[in-house]
Amino acid sequence: MTSAFLSALGGRIAERWLAALALPGLLFLTAATAATLLGHEHWSDLERLRDWVDTLSDSPAARSAGTVVLVALGVLAGAAATGAAAQALGTGVELLWCAEPHGPVLRYLADRRSRRWRVADAAFRTALVAAGRARIEGAAEADRLADVAERRYADRARIASAPPRHPFRMGDRLSGPAQRLWQAYRLDLTAAWPHLWLLAADGTRAELQAARLRLTASARLCAWGLGYLVLAVWWWPAALAGGVAVTSGVLRGRAAADAFAELTEALADLHVRDLAAALNVEYEGRDDRVLGERLTRLLRKESGDP
Incomplete structure (x- = not known):
């Protein structure tokens, strides 16, 4: 029973490793290889890629099982390393999303959002007052002004639901x-x-x-x-x-x-x-x-x- 549990656990770990690191890393390494071989000038030249693959497959090293295994292990290791780097960068992105406005750049972004929110809030309050006055007076355009106020509210909510404090x-x-x-x-x-x-x-x-x-x-x-x-x-x-x-x-x-x-x-x-x-x-x-x-x-x- 213990061996079955360990086997299942190992399978889950391998599956998560493959999904989180290896596959995205392999895809990125493939794109990096294409970028290196093709560049801007030959960006869609599939023949160039095929010739490079044929050259590799025809080389004497490709006929050695040991070399193939080493290359495969190297590619997997490179994919895992690339995935780990992406995870680390993702942690940095997450911290940046939640960062306090420290430093000139983050303070500028926070102040910019705050200014945009105040402008949107003033527009919403103006539209709301106009819609309320039209409703009290029974004006024909009351419904239209109410729709305008709802749109101004949505514009403000897209920035923040309250005065923003973060970048x-x-x-x-x-x-x-x-x-x-x-x-x-x-x-x-x-x-x-x-x-x-x-x-x-x-x-x-x-x-x-x-x-x-x-x-x-x-x-x-x-x-x-x-x-x-x-x-x-x-x-x-x-x-x-x-x-x-x-x-x-x-x-x-x-x-x-x-x-x-x-x-x-x-x-x-x-x-x-x-x-x-x-x-x-x-x-x-x-x-x-x-x-x-x-x-x-x-x-x-x-x-x-x-």
């Missing part, structure tokens, strides 16, 4: 639940999160973990896209693959960040009183903010009555 949308989206929970309950989500996690059902944890893994996978996809954009310096068709990968990674990352943030906030909303009960904090008849403050003091290990 990128995903940073604001992921930090949003902590801000809203503090405003609603005076609950410190950072201090409360490990306890809320332990109270969550297995299905809820699985959903959160899946959303978190999707965010990581999206950042890794962006990393692969950046690698292909670098190859485009030598072979322009790689720019198509790189552009698609980066765009898809950003869109998937936004969806994953939205899902993770919504699930995080929902978990806290549903279990804040369960947390109070588990920590023996009385909450009957208490205002949510009073309860949140007592929980925050307790979880931060601050002095005072819990």
Whole structure:
């Protein structure tokens, strides 16, 4: 039974390694080889590639089984190394998405988003006032002005749901639940999160973990896209693959960040009183903010009555 378990575990590890590192790495190495051999001038010359493959296959080394095995192992090792580099770069992309506005570049991006949000917010408020006035006066164009206000609201929401603080949308989206929970309950989500996690059902944890893994996978996809954009310096068709990968990674990352943030906030909303009960904090008849403050003091290990 132990050998069957180890065999199954090894199969799963090999499958994940193949999917996460080897296959994307082999594809990238293939594109890099094409970029090296073809370049911009012969970007679509398949005959050139075929001649190169024929030359390799006709060489004396190709008839040696040992050489073939060594080359295959070298290619797999190169693919794995390329995949590991993409994973590391993906971690950097993920950290960049959630970065605080430190440094001149990130501060500029955060200030730019903030300015855009204020302009969109002013346009929405102006349209909302115009629509409300038209509705009160019974004007014929009230419905049209209401539609305009909805579009202005959507324009503002595409930037951020609240005044942005981060250089990128995903940073604001992921930090949003902590801000809203503090405003609603005076609950410190950072201090409360490990306890809320332990109270969550297995299905809820699985959903959160899946959303978190999707965010990581999206950042890794962006990393692969950046690698292909670098190859485009030598072979322009790689720019198509790189552009698609980066765009898809950003869109998937936004969806994953939205899902993770919504699930995080929902978990806290549903279990804040369960947390109070588990920590023996009385909450009957208490205002949510009073309860949140007592929980925050307790979880931060601050002095005072819990």
